[in-house]
Amino acid sequence: MRTDFLQPVDGLHLPEEYRALLRPGESEAGNNGTVHRLPRFFFEIGSWEEAHEIRLAPHFTLSELMLVDCREARVLLNQFPHYVPCAILLLARFLEDFRREVDTPVFISANGGYRSPTHQIGGAKSIHAWGTAANIYRVGDTFLSDAKSIGKYGSVAASLSPAVSVRPFGHEKGQTSDHLHIDLGFVSLTPRECSEAS
């Protein structure tokens, strides 16, 4: 497992252009009235090659958890460095547990790992902006696109920890129809070498 590339940075110290997009530590009200602080500490990723090389867990590279499409802000899409919340380590750890349980490769969709608060899908209200959510579209040879497969693997994921939330099959708000959404809640991680004093 290669994680020595990971360089934590305080988002509050990033250039204005990035702070405007990542909104480190800012409060965001959810749709149900709950308020959460967006992640403040990030890993700085220098290139796609780096992201491909960094293994956050034995079966998950960083690149798998940060692949987005053109609905992402242009600066965060095309130019490096990229920034991903430090809590992505916890997500990778959980996905590894899930993979061990299902004993077959687990595939995360594009836009299915970390998305910035400015991504056009969900924006800052999406838990994907915390780097603690994953959309699994395929387990082994099974595409998760029906109630049966999403229900089956959702149960497996939920059984691993009470901290895990899965969404049921459906196409209403809070449901999914072509992937399994799992998340660990609004978790932020402060690396031990970083200070939360502003």
Next chain:
Amino acid sequence: MFGKNCTEALGVLLSDPGSQIWHWANLRLANGHVKSTSMSSVDTSNGLNEELEALALKNRARAIGVALHDLETGFRFSLRGDRWFHAASTIKVAILLAVFRAADEGRFQLDDSLHVRNRFFSAADGSLFRVTQDRDATPELYASIGRTMKISALAHAMICGSSNLAANLLLDFVGVEYARTVLREAKVDGVELRRGVEDHGAHERGINNEATADGLLSLLSALRGDFLTADSKREVIRILLEQRFNSMIPAGLPAHATVAHKTGEISTACHDIGIVYLPEREPYVTAILTEFDPEREGRRETVAAISQAIYRSLLGTESKTNEN
């Protein structure tokens, strides 16, 4: 020299800026000027009218709609050009126009990546629907579900392979309302884009994509005109030139003709619309729409025969077709 079925060879030629076909295409694109209408246009029109009516009768077409604009002479022809048909996959040309217009406006770049997912919402009631792989002419696209593909590659698949998945992804991305706005801005009347393809719920409620031959002709004219930037126009024509389904308009033409076109077929409709490039003259633009009883055979052959009749009427010669 260049058979319409030789798509591989055509692709190679098109990638070569020095190729003769590309030269013709560029020449025609660059030249908005048309020669004056022939004195015999009334005769041509009457003769073509009779021939097409006879073809429709002979092949038991329920209806045909044909529109033609010859850029060599300025001759225009329309046989029931204002009759509405189910657009079938010809609607993908309207989506293509919207995608390239959006790129020209800086909304995204054509080499941007888009998440490929098979999940769409019906224009009827917002219910979920998916397109079926076995009905899609580009099944290889389904291997990318969950991943990303470049917008340019999706546009290519939507036209050259008539991919329903690519069409719905692109329309979902730019939005139906935006695409309709683009059609209005391009002054394309006679093309009603209302939904994605394979939206059976919408179809059951009569919400369909519809077009007239005149409308589709104006859509092709918009692609050729100044509505898009020169780069986009060149790319759009290149994509249409790489069409993989060549059993209709091209099948009625001599081997040296090249056609930038898009077909469309559903149970009752069988269409082909395109720009016909001939080395010796300016191109002509045509839209051939037909409607048959379901399961009627010989539909594509009818469109090819109409294409052949148009060619003969414009060039006054018997064509040796590519039909095989």
